[in-house]
Amino acid sequence: MSAQNNHILYPGKTLGIIGNGFIATRLTQDAQRSGFKVGVYGSQASDAAMKQADFETVGALSDRAKLKEFSQECDAVTYVGANVDAQVIEYISQYTWVPQGKETLEVIQDRLLERAFFDQINVNIAPYVTVIGLDDLYQSIDSIGYPAVLKPIQRGLGERSMIINKQSDITKAADFLETGTYVLESYIPHDHEFSLMVAKGQQDTQVFPLMELKLKQEQLIEAAAPAKINEDVLAEIMRIGTAVAQQLTYVGVLEIGFYLTKTGTLYVKGVTPGLTTQGNVFDKVSDVSQYEEHLRAIIGIPLQPIKPLQPSIMMMIQKDQMDDIQTQWLLKDNWRFTFYQQTPDSQSTIAGHVLVAGDELDKLQLQVDNTEVWNKRTRTNNKEE
Structure with missing residues (x-):
């Protein structure tokens, strides 16, 4: 860490x-407002962030010539998500300053390294074993139990995981296991899922209010903050958040995910270095956004103390909900709508998000539920299942 201390990026x-x-796009806009020239590297020239930037480089993350060219034009480079390979960061660090570093990516992109890290800081994670072939799987399933989840060691884009609900499912894993080493872990049935976002500066750390998430098939539907939670559980979440931030060689915003079971047992789901979709809720919840705090961290100035302003709920807007959303657009005075600029070839079904702000989370949730915009989608999905 000492090499990164006191490294400042001036306007x-x-x-x-x-x-x-x-x-x-949002990070680009905030950086430009703070007086920086901004370049964006990505694979699609039509992307909104590319259009917002002062200059852009279109290239794949495997294109070393393009990466070198881009890095040499920048005084510092930041990545906004965890899908950048650690080797890419190692490569461009030869040509520019990358405040976030590569170490956290190395830890979270290898599931065994990630689990060793969690063991080191004494946190509760799902029981797991390493499996190489079908024999391993048959021998290990009794200790893990059903249902179990089979995941590749290397985390990344396009990866596949598989749920094993019963013994007859194991034979289906034969082809699956041909691609390398896997982790077999217990599936943790849980009543609640939480997200803690931490900003780690070069000298200081700030923690955002805890969020509760609602997901459907791993797709984010809702984020609400500050989460309503038992004080003892909140204290443990904050302890873990602080321990993670202290142990990781990292500068910027990161997210730690948690599961809470019906019996009150807390499990750590994982760590995500970078900014998150659910973090947009802080545009209303607190007096500083995830973008402002991330920027302050990476350019080397003190982080802003985070003060909660009001409870808020963020609901994701799907394209097929737009007719209903237009009705709410006309009716709601406490809803703030954000619509995403889509590239012509975008496969995303997400049109944007809405922030619902007020005095009490329960009342806000009731307001959302009464519109039936998201209830209809849930009922439809349940029928399909």
Whole structure:
């Protein structure tokens, strides 16, 4: 860490951003407002972040010539999501300053390294074993139990995981296991899922209010903050958040995910270095956004103390909900709508998000539920299942 201490990026310098979509666009806008020239690196010239930037480089993350060219134009580079390979960061660090570093990516992109890290800081994670072939799987399933989840060691884009609900499912894993080493872990049935976002500066740390998430098939539907939770559980979440931030060689915003079971047992789901979709809820919940705090961290100035302002709920807007959303647009005075600029070839079904702000989370949730916009989708999905 000492090599990164007191490394300041002053206004007028050039910040490079690796990423795309709404998050990269917002960070670009905040950096430009703070006086920086911004370059964006991504694979789609039509992406909104590319259009917002002062300059852009279109290229794949495997294109070393393009990466070198881009890095040499920047005084510092930040990545906005965790899908950048650690080797890419190691490579561009030869040509520019990358405040976040590569170490956290190395830890979270290898599931065994990640689990060793969690063991080191004494946190509760799902029981797991390493499996190489079908024999391993048959021998291990009794100790893990059903249901179990089979995941590749290397985390990344396009990866596949498989749920094993019963013994007859194991034979289906034969082809699955041909691609390398896997982790077999217990599936943790849980009543609640939480997200803690931490900003780690070069000298200081700030923690955002805890969020509760609602997901459907791993797709985010809702984020609400500050989460309503038992004080003892909140204290343990904060302890873990602080321990993670202290142990990781990292500068910037990161997210730690948690599961809470019906019996009150807390499990750590994982760590995500970078900005998140659910982090947009802080545009209303607190007096500083995830983008402002991330920028302060990576350019080397003190983080802003985070003060809660009001409870808020963020609901994701799907394209097929737009007719209903237009009705709410006309009716709601406490709803703030954000619509994402889509590239012509975008496969995303997400149109944007809405922030619902007020005095009490329960009342806000009731307001959301009464519109039936998201209830209809849930009922439809349940029928399909």
